[in-house]
Amino acid sequence: MTRPRVVIVGAGFAGFRAARAATRRLRRTADVILLNPTDYFLYLPLLPQVAAGALEPRRVTVSLTDSLPGTRLVLGEARHIDLDTGAVHYRDPEGARGTLRYDRLVIAAGSVNKLLPVPGVAEYAHGFRGLPEALYLRDHVTRQIELAAGDEDRETRTARRTFVVVGAGYTGTEVAAHGQLATREQLRRHRPRHRAGPRWLLLDIAPRVLPELDERLSRTAARVLRGRGVEVRTGTSVREATLDGVLLSDGEFVPTRTLVWCVGVRPDPLVDSLGLPLEHGRLAVDPYLRIPGRPEVSACGDAAAVPDLDRPGGYAPMTAQHAWRQGRTAAQNVAASLGLGEARPHHHRDLGFVVDLGGAQAAADPLGVPLSGPLAGLVTRGYHLAALPANRARVGADWLLDAVLPRQTVQLGLVRSWSVPLESGSPELARIPDGTSPSASDPAPPTREERDEHP
Structure with a gap:
């Protein structure tokens, strides 16, 4: 049968x-x-560390074929x-x-x-839901730092060194926290051209960062971010995105080449x-x-x-x-x-939440106990190692190397911006109507970099 x-x-x-x-x-x-x-499971909570260069991309992926013996995988x-x-x-x-x-x-x-009806966001914002997006963001940010180092125009240099993150939930907070540390280190290598540091803005229409968490964790995260120089602006969002910057809901225009969209899913x-x-x-x-x-x-x-x-x-x-x-x-x-065991209703008990803020900093409340600082950082990384279905030793080794060695900040050139659309976060094939296929000869829409190189 x-x-x-x-x-x-x-x-x-x-x-x-x-x-x-x-x-x-x-x-x-x-x-x-x-x-x-794809042929892998993606451990999303560590994706901001991939974008910042702290972890190699394969560390946050788990092979479905290797980890699910007996399961038939269909791509x-x-x-x-x-x-x-x-x-x-x-x-x-x-x-x-x-x-x-x-x-x-x-x-x-x-x-x-989650794509909101904000003019220009679909065209100029970077999403953050998959590995291609994280890899592209890492390349893009590195490129902006390097292009700024060789640019003679002060306003253009400032715009390239400015990074705007919309959405102060888990993802947006961690992207801003890790991104600020990574770009600060990159800029140090380009002195004396870069006398000023990077400018990171974290925006959210909510009255505080991490609005879904306990207020103590929210205050901890905001304190760490502001202490590093991240501009945390609550009650503020983006009214319009353009090629050269973003218009905020309070009327301010921020010149930037990087808008990261983390408003939710x-x-x-x-x-x-x-x-x-x-x-x-x-x-x-x-x-x-x-x-x-x-x-x-x-x-x-x-x-x-x-x-x-x-x-x-x-x-x-x-x-x-x-x-x-x-x-x-x-x-x-x-x-x-199918006749094996007994059906049961779903019950869930929260084990607490962890937010990695880069370096030794984190905010966590394991089993409802609020923690901050290095202890929270230790608990946070311990939680991720325990939750990872595989690659624990490799992730731990990457963290150790990142703590003692400088990061390799080079462009990989793996992903083009147009292949990771914000509205889906999936390959370009996802947007092609049924019955068609992508053509290698189809030109890609021009990027900001192409505009600057070929005005």
């Missing part, structure tokens, strides 16, 4: 955990298939799910179409950049295309992570609005910690639906 097929869409925190748990539970009972655009991006026939239609990285039939489906498609567009009931833009699920009326379909992670049983009427936030545990629950309940 044909074995049941369990298809998992997405290999983020929820999808990766679901695939690993389902494979272990169903190894002799069902076939587990994982559909994902591709889900384009349509036919719930009535039980089929997932996808496109592979080269544009070919494929179909996966399923008996059980777990939707863990994750999230993409929204569920993958696949979620909206399913025609299923939504809560806050996410798929409505019951406490067992099942879609009401579709018991064969589950959802978890950023794609799902998971009820918080400890807060009636509330939903679990879109964080890695919640997604990781939801993936395990989804796998357990899928196995129960």
